[in-house]
Amino acid sequence: MKKETIKSIILTVLIITSFLLTWNTWTYQPATREKTDTKLYESIPITNETREFHEVVRPQQLFIHEGDKHYSTLNGTYMNSTWKKMQEWEYSNLKKEEQTFPNEQSFQTWLNGIKEKIELRFFSEIPMFTFQSMLKWEAEITGNLSFDSILLQLDRGSEIQKVYFVSYDKMSVLESSVNNENASNFIEGLFNNKGEFQEYFSIQIGNGKSLYLPEKEVTVEKYQYLxxxxxxxxxxxxxxxxxxxxxxxxxxxxxxxxxxxxxxxxxxxxxxxxxxxxxxxxxxxxxxxxxxxxxxxxxxxxxxxxxxxxxxxxxxxxxxxxxxxxxxxxxxxxxxxxxxxxxxxxxxxxxxxxxxxxxxxDNGFQNNSSTLMSGRSVQEMIIGENAKYDMLQIENIFIGYELSNSGNYVNAEPVWCLKMDNGETTIIYEEDKVTGGNANGME
The missing domain is CATH 3.30.310.160 (YycH protein, domain 2)
Structure with missing residues (x-):
């Protein structure tokens, strides 16, 4: 065999070998790298509990208004059943734009024009988009509208239930309706149960908003929890x-x-x-x-x-x-x-x-009850001569529970509370009426 032929064969083998090595280098992926890159880590939930939006975004107080008379109850059954029922309604005729009032007087005039109504109040402003998403209600609205109260107008015998989404802070109203006779009947039935509620009175705090407090002392159950x-x-x-x-x-x-x-x-x-x-x-x-x-x-x-x-x-x-x-x-x-x-x-x-x-x-067990001071006494503490609160900064007044440690248990005792417009909460103790002090709550 000639030398030139041998050289050609060797050169061809070297070229093929070089090509194969280059190809393997380009396409090679170590098994360990592939395993590391594709491994997925899934978080392990703390509990298996989940919540629907309407179980978390929900009203905090229910009031019945009959002209200048007001009623409410600390029994959450009425409020929860009303909110649950409202999730079943089919809303329609939502106005695309809210009605905004130029001043407090005109806003208050509109509110007073609805003589008989049920009011659901929320702790925070609720975006209209959030409410619509809970109901899968696709209605066109303009802007990021929100409300902190819902008014359900009582119109006896009507097949249409009027629903107003009210923002006291913005002095605005967004109107809708429910074309359902059962909805109207439900509201009328709830209104007729006002005799089971306590009488409340109103305090004006600005922007047409009133806070409602019980006329008499309130007896509330205490609980203990592990x-x-x-x-x-x-x-x-x-x-x-x-x-x-x-x-x-x-x-x-x-x-x-x-x-x-x-x-x-x-x-x-x-x-x-x-x-x-x-x-x-x-x-x-x-x-x-x-x-x-x-x-x-x-x-x-x-x-x-x-x-x-x-x-x-x-x-x-x-x-x-x-x-x-x-x-x-x-x-x-x-x-x-x-x-x-x-x-x-x-x-x-x-x-x-x-x-x-x-x-x-668990659900805790009842441990006697407490009698809290009347709303009139609370009013005296927050707007009296020795009051230490600015009424314009008060967003809400309500009864809640305060936790305290008691050995192997935690006590939940009822207390009067103020929520300020910055989200801070203050507890009002009855003994502060004498001493003039106050205790801050959460920040």
Whole structure:
């Protein structure tokens, strides 16, 4: 064989070998890399509890108005049944734009024009988009409309039930109707039960809004609960995307960018994601939506909670613990852990999360009752000569429960509360009527 032929054969083999090696280099993927890249980590929910939107976004008070007479009750049965019934109605004839009143007098004149009505009041402004999403009600509206009260007009014998979505803060009204005779009959039946309610009186606080307080002293049941701490690792497994790389230092967990701090002494859980930047991009309806979806996905409903406050400026939502449809307030005077869940959002991710570590076990048991001072006495304390509150900053006055530690149990005792327009809550103690002091609640 000639030398030239041998050289050609060797050169051809070298070229083919080089090509194969280059191809293998381009297409080769180590098995370990493939396994690492495709492995998915699923969070493990703290509980299996989830909530429908209407179970979290719900009214806090129900009033019956008959001209200058007002009635209400602390029995949540009437309010809850009305709210549940309203989820079944088919709404129509929603006006595309709200009616806004130029001044307080014209707004009050409109309110007084509906002589007989049922009113449902909420702790926070509720976006119209949120209400529509609960009902799958596709109605065209303009702007980010919201309301803090719903008025159900009593029109005896009518087959059409008028529904008004009212914002006292904006002095605006959005009108709709329900073409259902059963809805009208339900409202008429509820109105006729006002004899089972207590008589209330009104206090004007501005923007046409009135607060309603009971004429007489109020007797409210007290309860005792066993409590149970939620294990820190459950929050770790629920909140971190990859729990396997999380390092633990006593009751602090971190993956270098997220921090979870568990405080046994304060009964608090605090989670911070340092990679999330501040953002003001989410409107109220989106904040509520993301917060409820988040709590559903990681099983954060350890007890009954309701929407309490929405702060678009801070991109924050707050949910408050409820006992027998009444809010639970924590105070500096009798501290026992937080009673609210707060979430701060940034760039569509959860930036901060603060909540109770404990949960109230079972339904509790009744432990006698307390008699609270009348609304007239409360009125004297908040607008009397020695009052320390600015009426224009008071958003609501209501009765809630205060938690205090009692050995192996937690006591839930009824108290009078003020909610200020910044979301802060203050407890009014009857002894402060004499001493002139006050105790701040949650912040």
């Amino acid at each position: 409590t149970e701490e939620v294990e820190g690792r459950k929050f770790r497994d629920a909140l971190f995307t990859n729990p396997s790389i999380v390092k633990q230092d006593y009751n602090r967990y971190t993956d270098s960018v997220r921090l979870l701090d568990i405080s046994l002494s304060n009964q608090t859980v605090e989670y911070v994601n340092t990679t999330v930047r501040n953002s003001n991009s989410l409107i109220a309806s989106s904040l509520i939506d993301k917060s409820i979806v988040s709590l559903n996905s990681h099983g954060g409903w350890t007890n009954d909670f309701g929407l309490f406050h929405v702060n678009e400026e801070e991109q924050e939502t707050t949910f408050i613990m409820m006992i027998k449809s009444m809010p639970v307030i924590n105070s500096a005077r009798k501290p026992f852990g937080p009673t609210t869940i707060s979430q701060v959002w940034g760039e569509n991710e959860l930036a901060k999360y603060y909540r109770p570590l404990y949960e109230l076990v």
